[in-house]
Amino acid sequence: DSGVTQTPKHLITATGQRVTLRCSPRSGDLSVYWYQQSLDQGLQFLIQYYNGEERAKGNILERFSAQQFPDLHSELNLSSLELGDSALYFCASSVASVQGNEQFFGPGTRLTVL
Amino acid sequence: GESVGLHLPTLSVQEGDNSIINCAYSNSASDYFIWYKQESGKGPQFIIDIRSNMDKRQGQRVTVLLNKTVKHLSLQIAATQPGDSAVYFCAEKKGAGNMLTFGGGTRLMVKP
Numbered sequence: 001d002s003g004v005t006q007t008p009k010h011l012i013t014a015t016g017q018r019v020t021l022r023c024s025p026r027s028g029d030l031s032v033y034w035y036q037q038s039l040d041q042g043l044q045f046l047i048q049y050y051n052g053e054e055r056a057k058g059n060i061l062e063r064f065s066a067q068q069f070p071d072l073h074s075e076l077n078l079s080s081l082e083l084g085d086s087a088l089y090f091c092a093s094s095v096a097s098v099q100g101n102e103q104f105f106g107p108g109t110r111l112t113v114l
Numbered sequence: 115g116e117s118v119g120l121h122l123p124t125l126s127v128q129e130g131d132n133s134i135i136n137c138a139y140s141n142s143a144s145d146y147f148i149w150y151k152q153e154s155g156k157g158p159q160f161i162i163d164i165r166s167n168m169d170k171r172q173g174q175r176v177t178v179l180l181n182k183t184v185k186h187l188s189l190q191i192a193a194t195q196p197g198d199s200a201v202y203f204c205a206e207k208k209g210a211g212n213m214l215t216f217g218g219g220t221r222l223m224v225k226p
Contacts (some may be wrong), residue, residue: 001156031212041159043203043216056213076174090157094212101146101207103214 003027004106006091012112021109025072025093031055032074033094033103034066038087049074050096073104081113122201124221135220137204140185143202144206147180148214149189153200161189161202191222199224 003026013019025032034046036059045058049068060066063081068074078085088110092103127133139147145166150158162170162179164187171178177190187204201221205214 002159004157033213042218045213045215048213058213092157096212101148101163101212102160103212105159107155108157 002104002106003113004091004093004104006089006106006109007023008091008109010110010112012114013081014114015081015083017048017081018077019111021076021078021091021111023074023076023091023106025074025091025094026104029093029095029104030072031094031096032068032072033092034060034074034076035090035092035105036087037090037108038084041087043090073108078111083113086111086113121211122219122221124223126136126223126225127194129194129196129224129226131194133189133194133198133222133224135189135191135202137187137189137217137220138185138206139187139206139217141206141208143217144183144208144215146207147178147187148205148207149176149178149187150203150205150216151198151200152203152219159202194222194224196224196226198222 005024007022014053030051033048037043046060048056090107090108092105094103123150148163149161152158162173175192178187203219204217
């Protein structure tokens with residue numbers, strides 16, 4: 001158990017819909033990262049937040065957005081969903097923004113868009 | 115829980131043998147190279163990292179080798195155990211943020 005929790009574990013929805021994925025980082029971790037893992041693209045970095053502020057952006061679509069709240073939990077919002085958005089979405093956390101290389105990954109949310 | 119692509123390269127080894135998993139990287143400016151292990155149905159788990167100015171780093175039963183000349187990274191697992199069966203990803207870290215760029219992954223299967 002990494003200490004990172006993600007909800008829900010599974011999500012099934014239809015094209016055009018909007019969903020919110022939630023992540024609680026390990027106690028004391030200030031940085032939260034979101035990754036997408038799909039069959040054809042592998043593991044891809046989406047976005048990073050550090051202590052409530054966006055710190056780095058990767059291959060995140062404009063239809064996707066995220067935020068980190070004062071209690072450090074984070075939410076990833078996916079809107080106007082398409083079939084190709086079906087994937088595993090992982091949240092990871094680490095203590096600091098730039099120091100250290102160990103990110104602790106949650107168990108993931110499996111999103112299925114029908 | 116299938117978590118990765120169906121067409122991953124696969125390495126099959128006998129329990130007790132040593133395993134070598136290879137990775138080619140593209141970004142010469144990466145600061146760190148990192149290995150992650152992903153078991154079925156779980157998120158990736160950090161194994162070991164190596165700074166770009168090093169050639170070798172050892173952990174518990176694992177060794178990472180970095181060859182910058184040919185942009186090659188390898189993970190050696192000594193005395194491979196059934197619990198080592200997983201998909202292994204190499205990742206690169208560069209820049210002010212902490213974002214990781216992951217490689218495609220290799221599936222390790224350990225035969226008892």
